[in-house]
Amino acid sequence: MTEKTFVTAARLEDVPPGAKLVVEVNGISVILCNTRDRIFAVRNLCSHAFETLECGRMRSGWISCPVHGARFDLETGAPLNPPATMSIETYAVRVEGGMIEVEV
Numbered sequence: 035m036t037e038k039t040f041v042t043a044a045r046l047e048d049v050p051p052g053a054k055l056v057v058e059v060n061g062i063s064v065i066l067c068n069t070r071d072r073i074f075a076v077r078n079l080c081s082h083a084f085e086t087l088e089c090g091r092m093r094s095g096w097i098s099c100p101v102h103g104a105r106f107d108l109e110t111g112a113p114l115n116p117p118a119t120m121s122i123e124t125y126a127v128r129v130e131g132g133m134i135e136v137e138v
């Protein structure tokens with residue numbers, strides 16, 4: 035099993051409140067989301083039919099899949115409505131010196 039480490043993903047100023055940003059971290063496409071006064075990081079992959087989530091709507095603590103409309107809790111990755119039944123992957127985030135770091 036590979037050990038997880040925090041990897042610098044973006045500058046905090048590049049993800050202002052209400053915005054999201056797609057970054058690649060260790061070869062994984064990750065969406066950084068600034069909502070509810072913090073940064074969340076989730077994998078850019080819907081658990082339903084494995085489409086990307088980057089064009090989905092993001093609101094207070096959730097992101098929706100643009101393909102069939104499932105919404106996911108950004109903190110836990112849990113699906114909030116059908117058709118998704120499985121969680122999406124989430125990553126721990128920390129902010130150090132104005133940089134967003136993601137644990138992958």
Ligand code: FES
Binds near residue numbers: 082101102
């Ligand atoms: S691919 Fe995301 S809800 Fe179907």
